[in-house]
Amino acid sequence: MSKPPRCDLHCHSTVSDGVLTPAELMRRAAGNGADVIALTDHDDLAGLAEARTEASTHGLQFINGVEISVSWEGITLHVVGLGVAPEHPALVEGLAGIRAGRHERARRIAHALAEIGFDGAWEAVLRYARNPSVISRTHFARFLVERRAVSDTRAVFERYLTRGNPGYVAHQWASLAEAVGWIVASGGVAVMAHPARYRLSHAAMLRMLGDFRACGGTAIEVVSGEASADAARDLVRLARRLGFAASCGSDFHAPDESPVDVGRVAGLPAGVEAVWEGLERF
Numbered sequence: 001m002s003k004p005p006r007c008d009l010h011c012h013s014t015v016s017d018g019v020l021t022p023a024e025l026m027r028r029a030a031g032n033g034a035d036v037i038a039l040t041d042h043d044d045l046a047g048l049a050e051a052r053t054e055a056s057t058h059g060l061q062f063i064n065g066v067e068i069s070v071s072w073e074g075i076t077l078h079v080v081g082l083g084v085a086p087e088h089p090a091l092v093e094g095l096a097g098i099r100a101g102r103h104e105r106a107r108r109i110a111h112a113l114a115e116i117g118f119d120g121a122w123e124a125v126l127r128y129a130r131n132p133s134v135i136s137r138t139h140f141a142r143f144l145v146e147r148r149a150v151s152d153t154r155a156v157f158e159r160y161l162t163r164g165n166p167g168y169v170a171h172q173w174a175s176l177a178e179a180v181g182w183i184v185a186s187g188g189v190a191v192m193a194h195p196a197r198y199r200l201s202h203a204a205m206l207r208m209l210g211d212f213r214a215c216g217g218t219a220i221e222v223v224s225g226e227a228s229a230d231a232a233r234d235l236v237r238l239a240r241r242l243g244f245a246a247s248c249g250s251d252f253h254a255p256d257e258s259p260v261d262v263g264r265v266a267g268l269p270a271g272v273e274a275v276w277e278g279l280e281r282f
């Protein structure tokens, strides 16, 4: 049997909250030994063409991707779309709507931070965000680290940017049905990103994955940058039991922030169906 390809199906460029341009990211992935890569910026497809061109010069197989922000039962979920068609009207319009909401939310976050004494957040995040239509909490985290509010981006989230903290603002993203619907309509496969990150009870996890499947979702990310090998084993069991295909991705954002480098994510454990085997435009 031939060796399975080294796949990284989740990473971010300057089109969302990563720090490398799409081309720089592809060069790094190729240098790290990846065989297959998907660029999955938050709520935007603008990096795909540049990434695809650069990937091909390195013999790196490229898959169009996106990570869509979803509100479900009062929490935020991320759904990765793989193999999507970047010109599909429903997907393009749906993502434009999310980005408009994102912009509005970013203004409110800047205002909330000003109220607790951090002036200049808006100007700073516009500087950090190379794509002004995707301003993420990550950009605010970098601003707060620059202001020495806290030492690292993780601590910033815990102190300022998550629910119950002063820089958090509630926001309504797309519905699960909308996000999965756009992905599937455009020819893609919908993958539930980093399921362990949502801290759901077992019952809520089953309900969430049941809703996801009912909407057309067919895969879950069992290996993710920061998650442990134990978490991956649990998710493999869940994927097998519920009949989901499995994906793996580094969720790489930046060399000095991300625990796993792009293209260096662990492979899938044995016994699950790999999501890339079902992707037509591999």
Ligand code: AMP
Pocket: 017, 042, 069, 135, 136, 137, 138, 153, 154, 157, 158, 253
């Ligand atoms: P947003 O989509 O604007 O709410 O930002 C979410 C992004 O913030 C995620 O994609 C991660 O890149 C980052 N993020 C969320 N939670 C954390 C955390 N606890 N530590 C570090 N980064 C985080």
Ligand code: MN
Pocket: 012, 017, 042, 136, 138, 253
């Ligand atoms: Mn991110």
Ligand code: MN
Pocket: 067, 078, 193, 194
């Ligand atoms: Mn995510």
Ligand code: MN
Pocket: 010, 011, 012, 067, 251
């Ligand atoms: Mn991500």
